Amino acid sequence: MSLLNVDTALQILLEQAQSCASLGIEELPLDAAENRVLAEPLLAQFAMPPWPNSSMDGYAVRSTEVQAGQALPVSQKIFAGHSPEPLAEGTCARIFTGAPMPEGADAVEMQENTEELNDGTVRFMQTVPTAKFVRPKGQEAMPGDVILPAGIRLGPIELAMAASLGCAQVTVRRQLRVAVVSTGDELVEPGQPLAPGQIYNSNRTMLTQSLHRLSCAVIDMGILPDNAQLTRDRLAAMKDVDLLISSGGVSVGEADYLGQVIREEGELDFWKLALKPGKPFTLGRYQGVPVLGLPGNPTSSLVTFLLLARPYILTRMGVTEPMAQHFVVPVNFAMPVAGVRREFIRVALVDGRAEKLGNQCSGILRNATQAHGLLELPENTSCAVGDQLRFWPFSSLLN
Numbered sequence: 001m002s003l004l005n006v007d008t009a010l011q012i013l014l015e016q017a018q019s020c021a022s023l024g025i026e027e028l029p030l031d032a033a034e035n036r037v038l039a040e041p042l043l044a045q046f047a048m049p050p051w052p053n054s055s056m057d058g059y060a061v062r063s064t065e066v067q068a069g070q071a072l073p074v075s076q077k078i079f080a081g082h083s084p085e086p087l088a089e090g091t092c093a094r095i096f097t098g099a100p101m102p103e104g105a106d107a108v109e110m111q112e113n114t115e116e117l118n119d120g121t122v123r124f125m126q127t128v129p130t131a132k133f134v135r136p137k138g139q140e141a142m143p144g145d146v147i148l149p150a151g152i153r154l155g156p157i158e159l160a161m162a163a164s165l166g167c168a169q170v171t172v173r174r175q176l177r178v179a180v181v182s183t184g185d186e187l188v189e190p191g192q193p194l195a196p197g198q199i200y201n202s203n204r205t206m207l208t209q210s211l212h213r214l215s216c217a218v219i220d221m222g223i224l225p226d227n228a229q230l231t232r233d234r235l236a237a238m239k240d241v242d243l244l245i246s247s248g249g250v251s252v253g254e255a256d257y258l259g260q261v262i263r264e265e266g267e268l269d270f271w272k273l274a275l276k277p278g279k280p281f282t283l284g285r286y287q288g289v290p291v292l293g294l295p296g297n298p299t300s301s302l303v304t305f306l307l308l309a310r311p312y313i314l315t316r317m318g319v320t321e322p323m324a325q326h327f328v329v330p331v332n333f334a335m336p337v338a339g340v341r342r343e344f345i346r347v348a349l350v351d352g353r354a355e356k357l358g359n360q361c362s363g364i365l366r367n368a369t370q371a372h373g374l375l376e377l378p379e380n381t382s383c384a385v386g387d388q389l390r391f392w393p394f395s396s397l398l399n
């Protein structure tokens with residue numbers, strides 16, 4: 001069986017995600033909406049700022065009335081949040097940053113360019129051009145402007161923008177309900193003693209934490225023993241689930257039941273990718289529920305979650321640009337031809353160059369904690385010091 005190209009696999013995943021019914025919508029207060037997906041464009045309802053205001057602490061003037069060295073009496077003091085009187089002719093107004101410009105004034109001089117005299121006047125050291133230090137009405141937005149398009153994720157910046165538009169609530173997609181199951185007789189949850197042959201379950205934590213960051217609702221299905229009937233029963237018992245993500249049991253071993261049950265009793269979309277780590281990644285369905293079967297090795301699970309499951313999930317959530325950002329970096333190591341699988345290598349960036357971090361075996365998670373991201377070595381390619389390769393930062397993959 002030949003291995004499926006990673007780009008083809010991703011394309012199939014995204015097409016499948018797009019073909020699923022879109023998630024319902026709900027209104028949430030801003031503080032509850034972090035990382036949710038905006039369901040409708042957010043429009044400005046009023047001009048921002050609503051009135052011209054000063055961008056400096058200083059003096060508001062009619063620019064035509066100011067000559068270099070001239071002193072003007074101060075006729076009023078305007079603080080932010082206060083409403084000014086019109087500016088009396090031949091005077092200036094003390095004004096502070098963010099305060100509304102008085103009617104008649106068209107410029108502000110910062111106080112550093114003025115001198116306060118004892119007689120209640122202020123001397124201007126230079127002429128003041130019109131519009132200087134004035135933030136005009138509507139500088140940021142006019143009524144009806146689309147400020148945030150539908151399909152973006154709401155982070156602190158977008159939520160602050162919504163707040164500045166006066167929105168107390170935003171219309172977002174409901175959470176995607178993702179069930180997580182860890183397969184393997186050897187697995188024990190941390191906190192329990194280990195019997196001979198057992199290891200602690202780390203994929204559950206990696207997956208649930210990553211899913212929470214994506215604002216998914218996680219249904220923890222616990223540890224599934226390596227047993228065909230139990231596998232069928234657990235999968236058949238899934239309720240109110242939009243997606244199942246499993247780890248382990250998708251390779252060719254005799255106890256790899258998760259994959260077997262999907263292939264034989266569910267529907268299989270694809271299995272086995274030209275990807276290292278992550279070869280046995282499985283996409284299928286069981287009783288109508290899409291299943292992403294991640295390989296059990298901790299770094300295989302991590303890499304396939306970040307590169308394949310994450311864009312699929314974001315697409316299901318209604319995100320219009322689900323792919324992480326990457327950039328190209330020079331490498332400071334050499335590798336022989338990787339083989340037919342595209343390889344993702346845990347690297348740190350040292351002085352802007354990618355440095356390979358120790359043993360890249362997919363059973364090792366430790367060096368991923370020291371890595372800044374994944375370096376992509378294309379299929380059938382070697383690399384030499386100085387070569388430029390794509391780098392996928394964890395900061396972008398894990399947000």
Ligand SMILES: Nc1nc2c(c(=O)[nH]1)N[C@H]1C(S)=C(S)[C@@H](COP(=O)(O)OP(=O)(O)OC[C@H]3O[C@@H](n4cnc5c(N)ncnc54)[C@H](O)[C@@H]3O)O[C@H]1N2
Binds near residue numbers: 248249251280362
């Ligand atoms: N004959 C072949 N053997 C294997 C192949 C192959 O092509 N032919 N592929 C290898 C590759 S590549 C991978 S990746 C693994 C994937 O195997 P499974 O998805 O079936 O995973 P398991 O066999 O259940 O476990 C693999 C490994 O990972 C550990 N594991 C599993 N779950 C967890 C967890 N939740 N937390 C921490 N560690 C976990 C498990 O103990 C195993 O060591 O198959 C290769 N074999």
Ligand code: MOO
Binds near residue numbers: 295
């Ligand atoms: O694909 Mo496996 O993840 O190489 O170890």
Ligand SMILES: [Mg+2]
Binds near residue numbers: 249251252256296
């Ligand atoms: Mg296995």
